[in-house]
Amino acid sequence: MAGQEITRRRLLGTAGAAGAAGLVAGGAGGALGYAAAGTGGPALTSVGTGAVPFHGTHQAGITTPLQACGHLIAFDLATGAGRKEAAALLRRWSAAAEAMTQGRPPAGDNQVALDAGPASLTVTFGFGRSFFARTGLTDRIPAAFQPLPAFSSDALDPRRSDGDLWAQIGADDALVAFHALRVLQKEAAGTARVRWQMNGFNRTPGATARPMTARNLMGQVDGTNNPKPADPDFAAKVFVPDQGGDEAWLNGGSYAVVRRIRMLLDDWERLPLDRQEAVIGRRKSDGAPLSGGTETTPVDLGRFNPDGSLAIPGDAHVRVAAPASNGGAAMLRRPFSYHDGYDADGTPDAGLLFVCWQADPGNGFVKVQRKLDRGDGLSRFIRHESSALFAVPGGCGKGEYVGQRLLES
Ligand SMILES: C=CC1=C(C)c2cc3[nH]c(cc4nc(cc5[nH]c(cc1n2)c(C)c5CCC(=O)O)C(CCC(=O)O)=C4C)c(C)c3C=C
Ligand SMILES: [Fe+2]
Numbered sequence: 001m002a003g004q005e006i007t008r009r010r011l012l013g014t015a016g017a018a019g020a021a022g023l024v025a026g027g028a029g030g031a032l033g034y035a036a037a038g039t040g041g042p043a044l045t046s047v048g049t050g051a052v053p054f055h056g057t058h059q060a061g062i063t064t065p066l067q068a069c070g071h072l073i074a075f076d077l078a079t080g081a082g083r084k085e086a087a088a089l090l091r092r093w094s095a096a097a098e099a100m101t102q103g104r105p106p107a108g109d110n111q112v113a114l115d116a117g118p119a120s121l122t123v124t125f126g127f128g129r130s131f132f133a134r135t136g137l138t139d140r141i142p143a144a145f146q147p148l149p150a151f152s153s154d155a156l157d158p159r160r161s162d163g164d165l166w167a168q169i170g171a172d173d174a175l176v177a178f179h180a181l182r183v184l185q186k187e188a189a190g191t192a193r194v195r196w197q198m199n200g201f202n203r204t205p206g207a208t209a210r211p212m213t214a215r216n217l218m219g220q221v222d223g224t225n226n227p228k229p230a231d232p233d234f235a236a237k238v239f240v241p242d243q244g245g246d247e248a249w250l251n252g253g254s255y256a257v258v259r260r261i262r263m264l265l266d267d268w269e270r271l272p273l274d275r276q277e278a279v280i281g282r283r284k285s286d287g288a289p290l291s292g293g294t295e296t297t298p299v300d301l302g303r304f305n306p307d308g309s310l311a312i313p314g315d316a317h318v319r320v321a322a323p324a325s326n327g328g329a330a331m332l333r334r335p336f337s338y339h340d341g342y343d344a345d346g347t348p349d350a351g352l353l354f355v356c357w358q359a360d361p362g363n364g365f366v367k368v369q370r371k372l373d374r375g376d377g378l379s380r381f382i383r384h385e386s387s388a389l390f391a392v393p394g395g396c397g398k399g400e401y402v403g404q405r406l407l408e409s
Helices: 002-020 025-029 083-101 129-134 174-188 234-238 245-250 265-270 273-280 317-321 365-375 377-381
Strands: 069-077 122-127 165-171 192-201 254-263 336-342 348-358 382-392
Touching: 069 129, 069 174, 069 348, 083 122, 083 165, 083 174, 122 129, 165 174, 165 254, 174 192, 234 348, 265 348, 265 377, 273 317, 273 377, 317 365, 317 377, 348 382, 365 377, 377 382
Parallel strands: none
Antiparallel strands: 069 165, 069 192, 122 165, 122 382, 192 336, 254 348, 254 382, 336 348
16 A cells, blocks of 8 residues: 555656656556566556556547657558558557557567566557558548658658558657567568668656756757647647548547658757857757747747847747747647667767657648748758658547558448
């Protein structure tokens, strides 16, 4: 009993207001994770017990607070695999994801995550445009699901772009995340083969004294001006609205844009602090806008310095990306950082696995990236190396699988 109390208090203490939304079943129920189940041993910590429901209106992993470890994986259907095989795969994947996210072993488990709780594991599935041709479902492609246009600053590797199927895995434990990745890959055998795979990370929950906005590998506070679930227009910005007809399968879904964006860290770190801050338009130490106030003070794009210059420079990233500069276009940014070692000359291969979620890519990423492509001061320090767009169906109910409404109706 005492152990359970400590677990509950730790959970609330480390998760804070934002984190608590995603950590539901574990805090209340205790014995989660096939580690602790039935052993009568010590309770899992708050990190281990965090469990995010798999079933729901929307898939988990979109509004879930950032997890410490992430894997992105894209698959192409194997030769000869069509709609029937894809449906069976999504059924297997959903069953395995449901089990693992609730702390139970999936069928045929390899025991990699045996000692751990679910650690806020989420598994989110999406379809690339090519999936619809492979499965004879081109008449079900939503009007908003258009290929991303080319941008002048793109340096894309097609082998690490696109894909028929996509999964995003997030967890607060690296073994739990890897376990889920391996289970998905094994379940796909014979039906789909891995096209590309990327690994990312964020700060571990509880590593800071209080819940804070994450930092990226340039050292900036990143995520401050994201739409918030409490905003009245949040759902309209992030989730596809309900509709009938051929597109109804995507009700409650969203579109994920995935870009592997390398940071040119040597160039960036040579830049003096005041110029780094001018590139973004926010202070590096605490994320406060250069127009004044604290991190959460709204950015004042019309403010001038005493010398007559703009407080937020004309090419500052936050000015160019702001909804006010893009006819209200917005998206929910939910990235992972990545580090894939060093090039032969010592250049770090590191940056952002930029994942953003929106109800309509044309009125989200595409509109904003078109503007950034032309006038963003940050573009001298980053390089977009891969790109993909996925339609991510809404969540499924008990006994259903993700994508069933597309594949079986
Ligand atoms: C097309 C969309 C965007 C890309 C690509 C992008 C890349 C990118 N951004 C940062 C760092 C920061 N971005 C910040 C704000 C911000 N970025 C976008 C969009 C893209 N960023 C938007 C819509 C916003 C919010 C603008 C606003 O309304 O104020 C910030 C500031 C803090 C914050 O609000 O999150 C930082 C820092 C990097 C490093 C990067 C590519 C590697
Ligand atoms: Fe940004």
